[in-house]
Amino acid sequence: MSSDQRQAWFARMMESGLENDIFAPSDVLAHATPDVLASHLPPELLSKVLTASLAAGSMTPERVLETVTPELLAKHLPHEVLWQCIVAAAARAGVNKSVGS
Amino acid sequence: MNLKAFFVAALSSALDQGIAVPDDVVRHVTPDVLAVHLPRPLWARLLTACVGAARVDAQLVVETIGVPNLCEHVPAQIIWDCIQEIARRSLDGVVMTVPSASSRPTTVPTASTMLTSSMSSTMSSGSRPVPLSTPPPPPAAEPKPAEPKPPVAVGPSIPAPGADEPEGRRTQPGQRFRPNNTGVGRLGSNISSPRRPQAQATTSPTEPERGERGAVAPGGAGDRGGVPRSRRGQTEADYDLETFVGNKDDWKTSLAVDDEQLVDWSASDETVTNGEEIGRKR
DSSP, X not given: OOHHHHHHHHHHHHHHHHHTTSSOHHHHXXXXXXXXXXXXXXXXXXXXXXXXXXXXXXXXXXXXXXXXXXXXXXXXXXXXXXXXHHHXXXXXXXXXSSTTO | OOHHHHHHHHHHHHHHHTSSOHHHHHHHSXXXXXXXXXXXXXXXXXXXXXXXXXXXXXXXHHHHHOHHHHHHHSOHHHHHHHHHHHHHHHXXXXXXXXXXXXXXXXXXXXXXXXXXXXHHHHHTTOOOOOOTTSOOOOOOOOOOOXXXXXXXXXXXXXXXXXOOOOBTTBOOOOOSSOOTTOOHHHHHTTOSSOXXXXXXXXXXXXXXXXXXXXXXXXXXXXXOTTOOOOOOOOOHHHHHTOOOOSOTTTHHHHOOOOGGGOOOTTTOSSOOOOHHHHHHHO
């Protein structure tokens, strides 16, 4: 199992979770905090996020994820963070008996 | 929230990416779980595939049932436990031992072709893990448009109207009733054999004009007066010659016919208009 495959899998899970309302963009940013984003996103991506927010006049989780797509999340953020986001969503859905595992 | 769709995407992607193998799925979705939760039609599909396969393993089970069906029928907690284990192992950096493609004979269960289309549609979403050593597949050739083939006849051949047919097989639908303004001579023009001469019935002086059908007496072909007319079932020309009068009482007065004009049809092949011959034969 290569890193690329795991990255692709997490990207697909994040994409599907957002598509199927398993979690919302705000749930993602609850785990992918500004500190996490600032620590792991490359400078050009941080610049895009800020530019888009300045153009819109606000920085919302939805707008952040429009720029930082699931593929970019899986590419730059630690997968453990993304997994915790998924685990928390599963717990809310009632299918995860062991939150934080 | 569509949790099952998320499970399908997560599990299918894990299998596609080689993050997980079918054994990971069957370790959670055990035969006991399938026995309880899998519908009978899917069980029938699974049994059919297993019977026709050279080797029964987890890959066959997962591919036959399909990830969407698994996520649909197996409790979400079990699917989640499976995904959770895969993720834990992935995050811990455990390297999977993916069986090579050659270790398992490729057996395509022929019985799968007998499945319903709805089931078959879900089969396509079933994923097969791609071994790491496997080179990327060559780009798929563009599907060529199918050449148009002539339709296969599934029923008896019905010739188009106007198509040539051998004589005798085809019968022209004849006109069942001849219009009033068509003469006998017109019909006779198409007959090769000469037509027998016929006696001309004279019109009674008291009869009002009947137009072109002067030979028809009152109570004749157009006015039968309720008396049944015996039809001989012969030619149309014979049908036209009937001078049967419908009313028994007035035919003598309305139709003045001499004996010379009577024709004895049954006695001779020749039409006789001579009064002497008529009298002699009678």
